[in-house]
Amino acid sequence: MENDPTIKRNLAVIGLGAMGYGMATSALRGQHKVWGIDINLKRVAQLQAEGGQKSNLADTAGLLDVIVVVVLNAAQTEDVLFGKNGIVPSLKPGAVVLVCATVPPAFAKNMAARCAEADVHYLDAPISGGSVKAANGHLSIMASGLPEAFGAARPILDSIAETVFELGEEVGAGSAMKAVNQLLAGVHIATMAEALTFGMSQGVSPDKFLEVISKCAGTSWMLENRTPHIIKGDYMPRSSVNIWPKDLGIVLDIAKSAQFSAPITEAALQQFVTAVDMGFGSEDDAAVAKVYARNAGLTLPSEA
Numbered sequence: 001m002e003n004d005p006t007i008k009r010n011l012a013v014i015g016l017g018a019m020g021y022g023m024a025t026s027a028l029r030g031q032h033k034v035w036g037i038d039i040n041l042k043r044v045a046q047l048q049a050e051g052g053q054k055s056n057l058a059d060t061a062g063l064l065d066v067i068v069v070v071v072l073n074a075a076q077t078e079d080v081l082f083g084k085n086g087i088v089p090s091l092k093p094g095a096v097v098l099v100c101a102t103v104p105p106a107f108a109k110n111m112a113a114r115c116a117e118a119d120v121h122y123l124d125a126p127i128s129g130g131s132v133k134a135a136n137g138h139l140s141i142m143a144s145g146l147p148e149a150f151g152a153a154r155p156i157l158d159s160i161a162e163t164v165f166e167l168g169e170e171v172g173a174g175s176a177m178k179a180v181n182q183l184l185a186g187v188h189i190a191t192m193a194e195a196l197t198f199g200m201s202q203g204v205s206p207d208k209f210l211e212v213i214s215k216c217a218g219t220s221w222m223l224e225n226r227t228p229h230i231i232k233g234d235y236m237p238r239s240s241v242n243i244w245p246k247d248l249g250i251v252l253d254i255a256k257s258a259q260f261s262a263p264i265t266e267a268a269l270q271q272f273v274t275a276v277d278m279g280f281g282s283e284d285d286a287a288v289a290k291v292y293a294r295n296a297g298l299t300l301p302s303e304a
Contacts, residue, residue, distance in 0.1 A: 008032050009065040009155050012057055014080050014087070016043040018238055019100070019127060020070030022134030023160045025050060027068075029137065030159030035060070061090035066156045067097045070127075073246055074103040081111060088118050096121035096152035100141075102182055102247045104254060105172030112145070112171040121149035124171045126178035128185075129162075130225065131238045138162040142181070144173035179254055182247040183265050188222035189244070190268035193289035196227060200298050206231045226286040233302025235283040242281040244272035244288075 009032045013024040016038035027034050028051045035057050036047035048054050067087060069080050077099055081088045088097070097115055099108065099122070112122035123145040133139050137160055143150070144167040150157075157164050167173040195218070199209045210227045213219055229235065248269040255262045271288050278294070280287040293300050 015070035018131035026137035093119040098125040105175040123149045124174035142177040188220045192223040197292035229286040
């Protein structure tokens with residue numbers, strides 16, 4: 001009965017950013033008990049107002065069935081799990097940790113081994129889909145881990161994801177697939193920015209660019225999702241520029257270890273690094289278009 005998917009779970013979501021908060025509210029709609037943890041106490045209070053648990057997580061960690069870690073990177077993930085106030089030592093045997101950050105496969109394997117020593121399951125579970133899909137419970141999850149980990153997490157996966165790709169028992173397979181996805185996503189954003197501003201140099205307005213290219217072979221999901229941000233001059237970060245030096249850096253580290261050349265990824269990475277250097281790191285990742293615009297002397301809609 002422990003892994004019965006109809007049983008409601010006690011869940012902690014650690015990291016209530018755009019993705020984590022949406023995942024937490026999706027789990028609430030699934031009638032699970034949800035604790036939200038974040039350094040932004042306003043986000044914690046907001047989740048509690050929507051039905052999240054108000055008790056201290058430190059006092060109830062032993063009751064948790066599932067922990068979803070939605071922080072920025074490997075260092076933060078390790079700190080959450082095994083740092084000074086790490087949660088794994090306080091978990092009950094058989095609890096499952098879902099790690100959703102983009103991390104190297106080798107790191108995921110290490111975390112899984114350390115969790116296993118504490119009799120805690122680990123699911124290598126990076127996510128994709130953006131904040132809107134997170135809020136609607138429609139994420140795609142690229143997951144790998146033991147059947148017991150999937151079984152323990154199933155009710156939560158059903159609440160937060162539209163599609164769960166089960167990529168086998170070998171932890172790290174999920175992170176490897178996420179690296180492939182991030183290679184494409186990062187390159188597509190940078191290429192969208194390059195194409196949009198190139199079009200502007202030829203008299204093609206951003207709104208006309210979106211109208212036409214979104215119906216042509218050159219489109220991509222990232223183009224259709226991010227171009228409206230540029231047209232509206234709306235750089236509120238759904239996914240920030242700062243994410244891409246990290247994620248594409250992980251891709252290139254994996255490629256280097258495999259002796260694989262990835263020159264297009266390297267070129268895209270440089271554009272995001274330049275965007276950070278120009279002060280756009282905390283803006284929506286569509287702001288990489290500002291790099292091209294500055295270099296070409298173009299005026300984006302937000303600056304007109």
